[in-house]
Amino acid sequence: MSTAVDAGQHAEAGHSHEAHPSYLQHHFDNPQQQEGAAKLGMWLFLATELLMFSGLFLAYFYMRSQYPDMVQEYHEHLNKWLGGLNTVFLITSSFTMAMAVRAAQIGKPRQSASMLLITIVFAIGFMVVKYFEYSAKIEHGLLPGDLFAEHVAGGVQSGWYGGPQLFFGIYFLMTGLHGLHVVIGIGLLFWIYLKTKRGAFSGNYYTPVENVGLYWHLVDLIWIFLFPLLYLVK
Amino acid sequence: MAKGYIRGREAAGVHETHHHVMPLRTYIGVFGALLVLTVLTVLVSEADLGSAALPVAMVVATIKAGFVIGFFMHLKYDTRFHSFVFFGTLLFVGIFFLITFLDINTRGMITKEWGNTAWVLDHGVNVPPEPVPHEGEAHEGGDAAAHEAAEAKPADEAKPAADEAKPAADEAKPAADEAKPAADEAAPAADEAKPAADEAAPAADEAAPAEEAKPADEAAPEGEGAP
Incomplete structure (x- = not known):
């Protein structure tokens, strides 16, 4: 009997100590399995994101x-220099995000945290530029649908098909959905930043940092296509 | 303990993580390339490339996207299954685009060659003749001037009605192309009827409640016929 108890205790100890570190959920065998599942889930989510945006891209091309x-x-009413500035902001933030993940990977949470902070700053910079762009559009009445030029020229003619309000409809829908992703991204980055500060991550476990990074890179990826299509089209 | 497989090969040990730490200069190189390509797209857009502008911009954007996906998102060094998920998604996006544009680009062909067939299927063999506008008619002066004020209102009502008929015509797909010009003509026809005799009024009124393509269609010749 005593041997059985010993064996049990031993198994218990081994279970909680080696195979199940604090960050490992009980339904996973090992950290690698957990990480693989989390990352696969993230990639599947990104796939649905791509499919969602593809509908808008199709509308644009149509x-x-x-x-x-x-x-x-x-x-021509879109400011390509502001758009270009925002592109640089997002690319830079994507770079600092990748650096944050790398720092987390090699077990440097302090460096990771500061890189995340720089990423957040650039993300906010993007939204500030977006704010100025949007307010200029609203001021000039360059708005979707019936809102187009309502307060500038006293409304649009009814039955005006294929007019500029269509372009601004697509513009606001695409950049708006993208901007929403940026705002959500800022929230996620801040959450990860706080967790990093609290010392939740190590070289062995940093999956959330990586997954938020993947999300943030996707936001950058979509902007890489939005920028030339909306601002630079000829 | 279960064996771990990484990229199809057995891993030395599952506790040895497959984290691939890329050297710093790779990241910096990719970052630099992205900035250079961004400047390039802006410069290219300044040059007048005509119809080549869109493909060039898309190629540059795709190269940039490749850098982000391959290095920043680690897909190049990641499990192949993640690549499968990603490129599988792109494949379906491609199908989505392809089929939609096949439809859009062949629609004109269908209305030209089979438009009449579609009309016959929906409306029987009696294809209405093309309405011909009668110009210079119905200007008889005299009592017409007296009616002008009275006619102005219903005639104006006929116009938005014809506009309303347009989106409705879109729903009645096969008939749409036939109905549109007819609905458009309803408006000028109603205008012509303006100085005309009393008979024009019921015709214009009929155009007003037009909610489908068909009634609008019928209203057109009537509004015209009113001398």
Whole structure:
């Protein structure tokens, strides 16, 4: 009997000590399995994100194919230098995010935290530029649908198909959904930053940092296509 | 303990993580490349490339995306299954785009070659003749001037009605293309009827409640016929 108890205790000890560190959920065999599952889940989520945005990209290309002249004319109202600045902001933040993940990987949480902070600063910078762009559009009445030029020219003519309000509809929908992702991203980055500060991550466990990083890179990825399509189209 | 497999090969030990730490200069190199390509896209957009502008911009964006996915997102060094998920998604996006544009690009062909067939299937063999606008008619002066004020209102009502018929016509797909020009003509027809005799009024009124493509269609010749 005593041997059985010993064996049990031994197994228990071995279980909680080696195979199950504090960050390992009880339903996973080992940290690698947990990480693999988390990352696969993240990639599947990113796949759904891509599919969601693909619908908007399709709408954009459809509009372009139907009203090429209108798109040509009205994309000039977007400030390509502000758009370019935002592209640089997002690429830089993507770089600092990758650096944050790398620092977490090699077990340097302090460096990771400061890189995350820089990422957040650039993300906020992106939203500030976006704010100025949006307020300029609203001021000039460059808005979707019936809102177009309502307070500038006293509303649009009804039955005006393929007009600029269509372009600005697509513009606001695409950059708006992307901007929403940036805002959510800022929240996630801040959450990860706090966890890093609290010492939740180590070289053995940093999956949340990596997954938020993947999300943030996807946000950058979508902007890489949005920028030339909306701001630079010719 | 279960054996771990990494990229199809058995791992030395599952506790040896497959974390691939990339050297710092790789990240910096990728970052630099992304910035250079961003400047390049902006410069290329300044040059007038005509129809080549979009493909060039897309190629540059795709190269940038490749850098982000491959290095920042580690897909190049990651499990192949993640690549499968990602490129599988892109494949379906491609199918989505391909089929949609196949549809869009062949629609004109269908209306030209089979448009009449579709009309016959929906409306029987009696294809209505193309309405011909009668210009210079119905200007008889005299009592027409007296009616002008009275006619102005219903005639104006006919116009938005014709506009309303347009989106409705879109729903009645096969008939849409036939109905649109007809609905458009309803408006000028109603205008012509303006100085005309009393008979024009019921015709314009009929155009007003037009909610489907068909009634709008019928209203057109009537509004015109009113002398």
